[in-house]
Amino acid sequence: MKTPDLLQRLIKEWPETLSGHFTLELALSGGLDSVVLLDLLLQARAHQCFTLSAVHVHHGLSPNADAWSEHCRALCEARAVPLRIERVQVIPDGDGVEAAARRARYQVLASSSANVVTLAQHQDDQAETVLLQALRGGGPHALAAMPRWRALTPAIDLWRPLLGIRRDELETYAVAQGLRWVDDESNTDPRYRRNWLRHHWLPVLAAELPDYRVQLQRTASQLADAAALLDELAEQDLAQAVRGGRLQLAELTRLSEPRQRQLLLRWVERSGLGSATPESVEAFRRQLLTARSDATPQWRLSRGLVHRYRGELWPDAGSASPQCQYLSSAVLTTPVALPDWQGVLAFEPRKGGLRSELIEQGLWLQPRQGGERLALKVGRKPVKTLLQEAGVPPFLRERWPLLVDAGGECVALPGVEVANTAQSDDGWWPLWTPALGPQIDAG
DSSP states (O other): OOTHHHHHHHHHTOOTTOOSSEEEEEEOOSSHHHHHHHHHHHHHTTTSOEEEEEEEEEOOOSTTHHHHHHHHHHHHHHHTOOEEEEEOOOOOOTTOHHHHHHHHHHHHHHTOOSSEEEOOOOHHHHHHHHHHHHHTTOOHHHHTOOOSEEEEETTEEEEOTTTTSOHHHHHHHHHHHTOOOOOOGGGGOTTSHHHHIIIIIHHHHHHHOTTHHHHHHHHHHHHHHHHHHHHHHHHHHHHHHEETTEEEHHHHHTSOHHHHHHHHHHHHHHTTSOOOOHHHHHHHHHHHHHSOTTOOOEEEETTEEEEEETTEEEEEOOOOOOOOEEEOGGGGTSOEEEGGGTEEEEEEEETTEEOHHHHHTOEEEEOOOSOOEEEOSSSEEEHHHHHHHTTOOHHHHTTOOEEEOTTSOEEEETTTEEOGGGEETTEEEEEEEETTSOOOOOO
16 A cells, blocks of 8 residues: 555545634544554645644553653654643543543543544444444444544534544554554453454454455444434434423323333433433333333432333432521522522512511521421411422422521421411512422412
């Protein structure tokens, strides 16, 4: 292969989005792939108008990490390319060291001041990713693997210009150009499944199917289209079925079974409750359809629960028991976000609301202890009953706040009722908006 071919291919496939002057930052590891891309981009500036810089992420996982950083520094200094070196702390969790390092790396990339961040993943990387996702039982989104172009943040795009180029082509180019690079010793560690694929299984596959990379890239491209169609359909279903953050069962059951599963999966992810396995989604879907109408089935996820109540699914991220909190009269002027309570308290002028002097003296937001009652026109009614009548689901009743005056008397159940002894014709009605959905106002 003639060395200029890679540059010609890069220019030929240059994204139309990158027209006019823009800033580009290369994620530079110091390995073969990113060193070649650095060289290609430097040459591409004769054909395109952009400012080039680089970033090196120092993970601190290898005894050679400092040497790699210095190698990148020397590369960039020799080529007059600005370089930032970012040290990160990799904190492994249930997903392992690789996933933790990837998260840390992408956090650095997302902090770029450039318009576009470019990565040097190539066709072999793409093929390996498709196979790994297939071995994990991934669906269309996972098997779509790495896109050539996507938004990294609202202000930064991510570009992978080498996805159509094999690693051996990059190595041929690097040798011909006299480039120097470093090798990460972890790339030969057999504990990582990607390395097992790369060094043991893929050579056997290549001997039988030399063009397997192209075929797997085609598969990824087709599944990317399928995933995009699923996304469009799921967004339409979400718009139709979700009100105030709560999923309407009547809308869910009108859909086909595959769309029900996609809607449930997308809704729990959008609600911040974590991802779910296909088996978990299907088990809960069946439970919803077979449980008694007065039952309250739950779905436990990695970051919370889903509750069914009165024809709706409620997301529940859970919360620690909140503490008493003093509220000054300033709460009348603007809604107050209360993170510990997972909600927002606001007041609006309304007949039957709290007397102004009570608020001016200061109120306390107090958690329920059980057995509280609120004074009504006739007698005193249990708070628990008032919440039930207002349609507050059981899991929220236990952490619904009470408003207590300076004398320790419960004067209001925000969003539900104000004590008869605390009302005024020109009073202030307390509104409570749980973080998971719209305010419940039964007053």
